[in-house]
Amino acid sequence: MMTTYTVSQGQLQVHEGEAACLDGAVWIDLLNPNRAEEQAVQARLRVEVPTREEMQEIESSSRLYREDDALFLTAPFLHGVENNEYGSTAITFVLTNTALVTVRYATPRAFSTFAARARRTPGQLLGSPDAVMLHLFEQVVDRLADILERVGADMDKASQAAFRSARGTGKANVRDADLKHALLTLGQVGEVTTRANETLLGLNRILSFVAAEKALAVRKENQGLIKTLTRDVRSLVEHAGFLNSKANFLLDAVLGIINVExxxxxxxxxxxxxxxxxxxxxxxxxxxxxxxxxxxxxxxxxxxxxxxxxxxxxxxxxxxxxxxxx
Known part of the structure; x- marks a missing residue:
């Protein structure tokens, strides 16, 4: 499905599906696009929309490149956190002078949250294609920070319950349930931090590539966002690594308790x-x-x-x- 976002005289116009209008659209969002939608975008912007197979390629030259005045940026993004079905999906950002095209086959929460924010303040978030992309990255980073904070808090609660049960003299079935819950939580933390780190590293590569091309791709008023996002991404990478190390330490401790019992x-x-x-x-x-x-x-x-x-x-x-x- 294709969704277009157009800002005219400070007012946002959103069109979906067959009603999508490419004229003047600053953001074109393609979710599971069909061939007709891809051809319409290619004819309007004169850029080739990458296929799903091309988006899955892992070579850096296949994920980050420039064709004429368009930047093609692809990275894996964490999704499915709300349903505890963690996965990574490749999303491509095609940045041109007139519009930003996003090609995706899943919907991370950051995209729906950003779309809702854009409806409230279109002038600030949808002022230009590069502003749309950078503010969307900002929303992704905020979402990842919330996820890491939540899994960190869950890990602390599970580990405290497991150690409290191990020190106590309660029933064995309660102690076993706490230890099992701790193991599941620690496994979940490892899964989330690994996929979040994958997303953050992909964002870091994109930001480095955009920074090198910012003279032609990013307007001067938006270039400060690149430095801010790069700093936030690096801090989250460090935090994700800390959580992963802590999870491994607690996993060894919980397994040690189980071995002692x-x-x-x-x-x-x-x-x-x-x-x-x-x-x-x-x-x-x-x-x-x-x-x-x-x-x-x-x-x-x-x-x-x-x-x-x-x-x-x-x-x-x-x-x-x-x-x-x-």
């Missing part, structure tokens, strides 16, 4: 099996059906065997406790 369980079973070996041996001896057994006709044979089995079971337990193994 599993060792305690195995030790309990080991002690129980060792304690039951002598009684089992005694019961096996007196369970044999030999005719000549001295204790077979003894009136105190049965209680004596029971006392002997109990004593042989308690003796290893006493020894283990004395050694500090229990």
């Amino acid at each position: 599993q060792n305690a369980i195995i030790k309990t079973f080991t002690v129980a099996s060792v304690a039951l070996m002598p009684p089992t041996l005694i019961a096996s001896i007196y369970g044999m059906n030999f005719q000549e057994m001295p204790e077979l006709n003894w009136s105190f044979g049965y209680p004596s065997a029971l006392v002997l089995m109990i004593g042989s079971a308690l003796l290893p337990i006493w020894y283990f406790k004395r050694k500090g193994w229990l």
Whole structure:
């Protein structure tokens, strides 16, 4: 679907689908475009809209390049955070002197948020094609910052609950549930930070490329945004790396707690099996059906065997406790 944004005398006009109007449009947003929409944009702006296969290429020369007066900028963007279905989708920005074209096959929340903001303040956000692109990047960076803050807070809550349960003497099923929740949260943090870092690195490459071409691609009043965005992106890259390192540390700690508890369980079973070996041996001896057994006709044979089995079971337990193994 094609959506066009046109600003005329301070008023924003938004057209979607078949009603989309390319004349005077400052932002042309292509979501899952069909061939007819691609041809209409190519005829209007005289630029070739990249295909989905071309957008997936990972070479830097295929993602960032210039053709005549148009810049073609492609980067992966995080999406699906709202549904806990994290993914990355390649989005291409085609920046010309008259319009910005975005080609995408998914809708990150930053795009819908920016479109809503643009409806309220079109003059500020949609003043020029380069302003649209830079303010859209600004919205993406703000969204990533919110996501990283949220996953960081979730990680802290999960780790605190896991350590609190490990230190306490509560029920084992509650402790296991807290540890499981902590593991799932830490895995989620690793997934989010990895994909967010991928988005941030892609943005950083785009901003570096645009900065080199800013004399021709970016108006003078918008060039300050490039430095601000570059600084914000680098700080978020550092923060994402910090969260990833913290998640790895907490993951090792939680796995260590689980190993300690599993060792305690195995030790309990080991002690129980060792304690039951002598009684089992005694019961096996007196369970044999030999005719000549001295204790077979003894009136105190049965209680004596029971006392002997109990004593042989308690003796290893006493020894283990004395050694500090229990």
